[in-house]
Each structure stands twice: as structure tokens, then as C-alpha cells.
Amino acid sequence: MEAETQPNQLTDAELIERVDDALRLFLDRRFVSSLNDAIEYSVFSGGKRVRPVLCLRSCLAVGGDLEKALPAAVAIELIHTFSLVHDDLPGMDDDDLRRGRPTLHKHTNEAMAILAGDAMLTYAFQVLASSQVESDTLVKLIGWLSAFTNTMIIGQVYDTMGGYSEEMDPIEQLRETHSSKTGALLHASIVMGAYVGGATDDQHTPLAQYADAIGLMFQAVDDLLDVTQSTEKMGKATGKDAGQGKLTYPGLLGIDGTRAEIDKLLSRALEALSGFDAKADPLREMAQRLATRQH
Amino acid sequence: MEAETQPNQLTDAELIERVDDALRLFLDRRFVSSLNDAIEYSVFSGGKRVRPVLCLRSCLAVGGDLEKALPAAVAIELIHTFSLVHDDLPGMDDDDLRRGRPTLHKHTNEAMAILAGDAMLTYAFQVLASSQVESDTLVKLIGWLSAFTNTMIIGQVYDTMGGYSEEMDPIEQLRETHSSKTGALLHASIVMGAYVGGATDDQHTPLAQYADAIGLMFQAVDDLLDVTQSTEKMGKATGKDAGQGKLTYPGLLGIDGTRAEIDKLLSRALEALSGFDAKADPLREMAQRLATRQH
Numbered sequence: 001m002e003a004e005t006q007p008n009q010l011t012d013a014e015l016i017e018r019v020d021d022a023l024r025l026f027l028d029r030r031f032v033s034s035l036n037d038a039i040e041y042s043v044f045s046g047g048k049r050v051r052p053v054l055c056l057r058s059c060l061a062v063g064g065d066l067e068k069a070l071p072a073a074v075a076i077e078l079i080h081t082f083s084l085v086h087d088d089l090p091g092m093d094d095d096d097l098r099r100g101r102p103t104l105h106k107h108t109n110e111a112m113a114i115l116a117g118d119a120m121l122t123y124a125f126q127v128l129a130s131s132q133v134e135s136d137t138l139v140k141l142i143g144w145l146s147a148f149t150n151t152m153i154i155g156q157v158y159d160t161m162g163g164y165s166e167e168m169d170p171i172e173q174l175r176e177t178h179s180s181k182t183g184a185l186l187h188a189s190i191v192m193g194a195y196v197g198g199a200t201d202d203q204h205t206p207l208a209q210y211a212d213a214i215g216l217m218f219q220a221v222d223d224l225l226d227v228t229q230s231t232e233k234m235g236k237a238t239g240k241d242a243g244q245g246k247l248t249y250p251g252l253l254g255i256d257g258t259r260a261e262i263d264k265l266l267s268r269a270l271e272a273l274s275g276f277d278a279k280a281d282p283l284r285e286m287a288q289r290l291a292t293r294q295h
Numbered sequence: 296m297e298a299e300t301q302p303n304q305l306t307d308a309e310l311i312e313r314v315d316d317a318l319r320l321f322l323d324r325r326f327v328s329s330l331n332d333a334i335e336y337s338v339f340s341g342g343k344r345v346r347p348v349l350c351l352r353s354c355l356a357v358g359g360d361l362e363k364a365l366p367a368a369v370a371i372e373l374i375h376t377f378s379l380v381h382d383d384l385p386g387m388d389d390d391d392l393r394r395g396r397p398t399l400h401k402h403t404n405e406a407m408a409i410l411a412g413d414a415m416l417t418y419a420f421q422v423l424a425s426s427q428v429e430s431d432t433l434v435k436l437i438g439w440l441s442a443f444t445n446t447m448i449i450g451q452v453y454d455t456m457g458g459y460s461e462e463m464d465p466i467e468q469l470r471e472t473h474s475s476k477t478g479a480l481l482h483a484s485i486v487m488g489a490y491v492g493g494a495t496d497d498q499h500t501p502l503a504q505y506a507d508a509i510g511l512m513f514q515a516v517d518d519l520l521d522v523t524q525s526t527e528k529m530g531k532a533t534g535k536d537a538g539q540g541k542l543t544y545p546g547l548l549g550i551d552g553t554r555a556e557i558d559k560l561l562s563r564a565l566e567a568l569s570g571f572d573a574k575a576d577p578l579r580e581m582a583q584r585l586a587t588r589q590h
Contacts, residue, residue, distance in 0.1 A: 091405030
């Protein structure tokens with residue numbers, strides 16, 4: 001037995017450190033300094049790194065090598081950050097505050113926020129294309145990342161502008177919006193991590209089911225916190241979605257109904273992992289933690 | 296000898312038709328209809344298709360198969376269109392008119408223009424990743440496309456916000472801005488077309504030199520037309536760059552000096568192709584035409 005820590009015994013904090021180191025390395029003086037500053041301001045802003053950690057945990061759950069999943073984890077976090085920066089723009093949600101700090105367009109200016117978002121989105125593909133993974137795998141990863149990113153953008157279109165048929169059940173509209181807006185990138189994290197980790201065909205479907213369940217759950221918890229928490233605790237404006245007339249879980253199901261929905265989705269996520277051994281325990285714990293998070 | 300037209304005898308109009316057909320096929324009901332409409336509004340707006348035609352011509356100049364270069368040509372045109380849509384945004388250049396029609400954010404709204412730009416940028420990589428080219432080549436193409444796109448974005452940062460050292464010669468600042476802002480994507484078009492076309496190592500450097508020369512020339516002509524043509528003829532606001540205090544060729548070199556610069560760059564472009572046979576004639580003609588274009 002080796003003395004060093006087995007990758008699967010790494011804590012989330014340790015995984016986040018690996019992700020942050022990789023992000024720092026990939027971003028180091030990559031762009032002109034003003035653009036670099038803008039990107040680093042957004043990327044290193046105390047985000048929880050849910051997606052890259054899921055990507056690495058998914059890789060480890062199928063017995064894969066952590067290092068191989070790092071470029072995918074970095075690429076996904078860049079996509080996530082780009083989406084936040086563009087969502088906050090005056091032409092979109094017009095938010096001044098994100099994680100307790102001024103949003104990028106407030107910190108710099110609108111042009112810089114548009115361009116920094118574009119650069120992060122573009123750079124995600126460059127990070128993947130330059131990684132030391134064999135080409136067939138890379139092409140698959142790049143295909144997935146682009147497809148899931150566009151699913152996320154479509155979710156954003158629905159969330160911002162609507163567009164569902166009037167006959168569609170509002171709760172179905174909500175699920176559809178969230179499974180694309182939030183779920184797609186969580187799904188990408190899990191699927192990409194599992195793939196570079198060497199998942200077998202029969203492992204992919206349950207992992208995708210796990211991803212879909214926590215994607216919906218994540219958003220239900222977000223909606224719940226939006227109505228139950230203060231702005232101070234959340235580091236961003238709360239109660240805003242309801243004020244804008246957006247569909248939310250508490251708005252449609254009430255607070256208790258939303259809690260029941262979260263429980264149901266948590267059970268579904270855990271059920272999906274029933275065929276996995278202890279290497280998937282961190283994914284199980286992650287689902288538990290995402291269900292009960294307070295910010 | 297075959298009865299059908301040899302690819303190299305295709306006119307630009309015929310190549311543009313091939314590009315448009317491919318764009319239509321790739322975009323057909325790909326997104327939710329409002330997003331699809333927004334993207335198609337921007338993509339099919341009478342653009343000259345300079346980049347995709349260069350990509351196909353470059354492939355043909357080295358004896359390659361036109362079909363293989365089509366996905367790259369489509370991807371590059373999507374990137375170009377995304378960049379125009381975002382450049383026109385109120386937070387950037389704030390333009391109401393593009394090619395004689397309302398810009399996308401005027402035609403729809405700002406959120407849609409931001410999201411449609413993001414979707415086109417993302418989709419460019421999906422188009423490449425899904426194309427029938429072997430994986431090693433694809434990874435190279437995707438790496439180039441992402442790198443050149445980010446060079447373009449950096450050029451946009453300089454163009455919008457400055458950032459050069461004060462000691463730097465203004466004409467050098469101008470060349471640097473243009474070679475990234477406009478040149479990078481023209482460069483990508485040529486390099487990617489040549490690569491999928493099977494260019495030999497000693498063909499790549501002169502083609503890259505040709506690309507760099509026409510990149511600068513393209514922008515010098517744009518600057519010249521901006522001061523000599525009417526808004527009506529250009530289909531967008533003219534005289535605007537000078538009004539905004541941006542560096543321009545006529546502003547630094549005068550109108551005659553700009554014409555001399557254009558001639559010099561045209562000679563350099565043609566010189567770069569001196570080792571190529573008649574298959575490169577369309578590239579030579581294209582340089583001539585770009586130097587003397589009136590809109």
C-alpha cells in the first residue's frame with residue numbers, strides 16, 4: 001500500500017485546490033492584461049466549483065485517472081463563468097452583485113464583460129484541444145461540451161424570453177427550462193468526467209440519470225433559497241425571480257412542495273448510483289450536500 | 296476529361312452558394328425557433344462570405360477536396376457573424392445598422408443578440424467536432440479556430456479600450472490591432488483550408504504571409520471606404536471611427552498614404568503566392584478584388 005493519499009480519499013477542498021491550480025496555470029498571462037484581469041476577477045470569485053468537482057468525482061467513481069479529467073473540469077468551469085458574466089449583463093438579468101461583489105460589468109465596463117465572456121467561452125475549447133488526451137476522445141469531449149453549452153443557452157432563451165406553447169403545464173415548462181439552463185452543464189460535467197475516466201457503456205446511463213436529478217434539484221434549492229434567504233447571505237439579490245414573474249418551484253409548488261420535490265430528486269439521484277461501489281460515495285455525499293445547502 | 300465543372304473553375308458565386316447551402320443545412324431547426332430566427336437573420340444578411348470563400352480557395356489552391364473544407368468554412372463564418380453581432384451591441388459599438396438592415400439587437404432585443412452571438416460561437420465548434428474529418432486533423436482545426444478567435448477578441452479589446460504602451464508608434468498600434476481584430480480570422484480561414492486540403496509544410500508559410508497581407512489590406516480598405524463613401528452605399532454608419540477618435544489608416548497616413556499602403560500590401564500578398572501554380576489564381580484575383588472593392 002502506498003503512503004500517499006489515494007485520489008478517491010481527496011476531500012472536496014483538495015479537489016478544488018487542484019482545479020484552481022489548473023485554472024491559474026491555464027489563464028496565466030494568456031490574454032492582454034486588462035482582459036486577463038477581468039477573466040481572473042470572475043473565475044476566482046469564491047465560486048463553489050460544483051461542476052469541476054463533479055467532473056473529477058465522476059472520473060474517480062469509474063476508477064479513472066484524476067489528471068486526465070482536469071482539462072475538462074477547467075473547460076466546464078470557464079463555460080460556467082462565461083454564462084454568469086453574460087447573464088448578469090444589463091441587457092440580460094442586469095445584476096449588480098454576484099457572490100457579494102460587483103458583477104464584472106460593474107467592476108470594469110459592459111464592453112469588457114461581453115468580451116471577457118466571449119474569451120472564456122472560446123478558451124474552454126482551446127483548453128480541451130490542447131490537452132494530452134487522444135484525439136478521438138477529445139473530439140467527443142468537444143462535441144459534448146459545445147452541444148451542452150448550446151442547450152444551456154437555449155435554456156437561457158426560454159428563461160429570459162419564454163417561448164413555450166401555452167398548453168404546456170407550467171411545472172413542465174419549469175423543469176424543461178432548468179434541465180437545460182442548469183442541468184446541461186452539470187450533465188456535461190458528469191458525462192465528460194466519466195468518459196475520460198474510462199466508464200463502461202452500462203455506467204453512462206445511471207451517471208446521466210444522477211446528473212439530471214441533481215441538475216433539477218440544484219435549481220429547486222436555488223429557487224428555495226431565493227425566497228427564504230437574505231441578500232446578505234446569498235451575496236446576490238434575492239426574491240428577484242418572483243419579482244420578475246419568472247417561473248420558480250416555490251411559486252408553483254409552494255415552499256413545502258418545493259422541499260418535497262427536492263427530497264424526491266435526491267432519492268432519484270441516489271437510486272441512480274445503486275449499482276456503483278464505494279468509489280461513488282463522494283458523488284452520493286455531494287447530492288446530499290447540494291440538497292441541504294444554505295447558500 | 297470529365298464533363299462536370301472542375302472545383303477550381305467554380306466562380307465565387309458558386310462557392311458562396313455551396314457555403315450558404317451548408318450553413319442552411321447546419322442551422323436547420325437546430326435551436327428553438329426564436330433563437331434560430333435570430334441566428335439566420337444575422338447569418339443570411341447579404342454578407343460577402345470573404346472568409347469561407349478564402350477557406351475553400353485555399354483548400355483548392357493546394358489541390359484539396361472542397362467538401363472537406365466546408366465545415367471549417369461554415370465554422371469560420373459563424374464566428375465572424377457572432378463577432379459582428381456582439382460588436383454592434385449597445386455596450387460595444389452601439390450600431391443600429393449593418394448591411395443596410397437593423398442590427399440584431401434592434402431587430403429583436405439585446406438579450407437575444409447576446410445569446411445568439413454566444414450560440415453561434417459555440418456552434419462553430421460543434422460543427423467542426425461533428426464533421427467527417429479524421430480526429431487528429433479535427434483537434435488541430437479546433438485548436439486553431441479557438442486560438443485565432445481569441446486573438447480576434449484581444450484585437451477587439453484594444454480597438455475598444457486601448458491598452459498599448461504610450462511609447463508604441465501609432466501606426467504600429469494600428470497594424471497590431473487590425474492584424475488581430477481582422478487579420479486573425481482571415482488567417483484562420485487560409486490556414487484551416489490549406490490544412491484540410493493537405494498543404495505541404497513549405498506551402499503553409501507563404502499562405503500565412505498572403506493571409507496576413509490581405510488581413511491588413513482588408514482593414515485599410517475598410518478605413519478608406521469609411522471616409523470616402525456615403526452611409527447609404529456602405530449600409531452602415533460611416534465616418535464613425537474617426538468621430539470616435541479611433542486610430543485609422545487615413546487618420547494616420549492620409550487618403551493618398553492609405554492608397555499607397557493598400558498597393559504595398561497587395562504586392563506583398565501576390566509575392567507570397569509566387570511559388571504557387573494556376574490553382575492559386577483565384578486567391579490572386581481575390582486579393583486584387585479586395586484591394587479595389589467599393590463597398
